[in-house]
Amino acid sequence: MPATVKKVLHxxxxxxxxxxxxxxxxxxxxxxxxxxxxxxxGVLNIGRFFGNIVNG
Known part of the structure; x- marks a missing residue:
């Protein structure tokens, strides 16, 4: 996408x-x-996920 289009959308x-x-x-x-x-x-759930992997 050209820079001018990005600037206009911004x-x-x-x-x-x-x-x-x-x-x-x-x-x-x-x-x-x-x-x-x-x-x-989402961040809390990702933390729980990795915590469960580490703690088995």
Whole structure:
């Protein structure tokens, strides 16, 4: 993908994020919280997986 296309997509993404936060901050916070929960649960589960492998 050309650099100009990446740059335009990058700015569009940030523009959408700013728009979403300004127009509906409560919903934007809920989305960020949900994404954080998914990531943190994934990291915990990976840790449990490797802990079970090590501890047998």
């Amino acid at each position: 700015w569009l993404l940030w523009g959408f994020i700013i728009y979403a936060v300004v127009t509906n901050p409560d919903r934007a916070a809920d989305i960020v919280r949900a994404i954080w929960d998914i990531i943190s649960q």
